[in-house]
Amino acid sequence: MPELMQFLLSGATVGAVYALVALGFTIIYNASDIVNFAQGEFVMLGGMITVFAHMAGLPLPLAALLAIVVTAAIGVALNKLAIEPARGAPVVSLIIITIGASIFIRGAAQLVFDKQLHRFPAFSGDDPIAVLGATILPQSLWVIAGALAVFIGLWLFFTKTLTGLAVLATSNNRLAAQLVGINTSWVMTLSFALSAGIGALAGVLVTPITLTRYDVGIALALKGFAAAMLGGMGSPHGALVGGILLGLLEALTAGYISSQYKDAAAFIVILAVLFAMPQGIFGAKRTERV
Template sequence: MPELMQFLLSGVTVGAVYALVALGFTIIYNASDVVNFAQGEFVMLGGMITVFAFKAGLPLPLAALIAVAVTAAIGVALNKLAIEPARGAPVVSLIIITIGASIFIRGVTQLVFDKQLHRFPAFSGDDPIRVLGATILPQSLWVIAGALAVFVGLWLFFTRTLMGKAILATSNNRLAAQLVGINTAWVMTLSFAMSAGIGALAGVLVTPITLVSYDVGIALALKGFAAAMLGGMGNPKGALVGGILLGLLEALTAGYISSQYKDAAAFIVILAVLFAMPQGLFGKKSTDRV
């Protein structure tokens, strides 16, 4: 039993990170119908900028705040410079643009910073906490709490505030939203800023556990993409559940079957889910207009 508990705890921790990345995917997808493959780079930037700001002598919370703000600004720039000029382009072109953006961000990061692995101290020390015979790092609790807080915050934002409802309206029908006076350009800006900020926050939270270097973004983007698809693209609840499920699957496969094939199990389950439910677990059934 302690063994199972250990796998579950580590699975939920990893899953919380995937969920944060998937939530970032969801926000941008809802606002613009674009799957942003540069989402993983936001996580990387969050970690890297915090590391270097902290090394420059800033206190950790301030360094983290700067990292989130700078990354959010980069997200807005990505929208203005690359996504908005390509509005209406086919899906393949958009995939290439955002993958191009992720390669570009990686290239700039290794020039501005370096290619080394980095970390900064955990927020509440490194002494593991015992839970039912298993152990969990205090930092893991931060990660899980962070994912939950972001999810609840987003839920409140989308259901209780006028701005959140404006974003939902824009994702439903852009033209209709413009007609009722919603500033859709501002909605896009806000969505990219939020998505990038959430990615950076994930990077800040997880760096003390997994370390960070300029190239950690690709793997995270792929997993987050898979998690978002598993839950059903565009649905925040799907992103959260998809992320946690993916993390659990990986941890259990690594523990009981083979650590080499942990990524395989995740993708096999995703394929199976998509065969049975082509829109993902929580996705809406869509109809095409000819």
């Protein structure tokens, strides 16, 4: 029984990490139909900037805030310099642009920072909290709380705020959105700032657990992308559920079946779910324009 509890807690921790990364994908996707392959680099930047600002003497909360603001600005720059000039290009070209941008950001990070692994102290210490015979680190609770907070924030944003609705309208039909007076360029800028900011926040929260290095973004983005697709791309519900599900799957497979094939089990389940539900669990049916 304590074993099961430990597996669940581990799954929740890892799942929350995936969910946080997955949530970052949703806004840009909702605004522009682009899956931003540089999302993992935002997560990396969040962690690395915090590490280096903290080493330079800034208190941790200030360093984290700086990391989020700087990363959001980089997100805006990415939109202005690479995505907007390519407006109207086929989606696959836009994907290559985001892949190119991710290579660029990694290349810059290894120059500006270094190639070593880093971490900074957990926010509330490293003393494990006992839960029904199992343990969880306080930082895991921060990550889980962060994922929930971002989820609620996004959900409110997309359903209750005018700006959020404008984002959705822009994605559905850019021209129509412009006709009803939505500043679509501003919507895109905002989406990139928010996505990058959420990515950086994820980086700040997970670094004490996962550690960070200039190239951690690739693996995180891969799992986050898979989680988002499992839940249904574009849906905050989907990102949260997909992330947690993926984490639990890995932990339970590692615990009960084989730690060697835990990643394989996760991808097999993703394939199975997509075969049964081709739009993911919470994905909206999008009709194809003819």
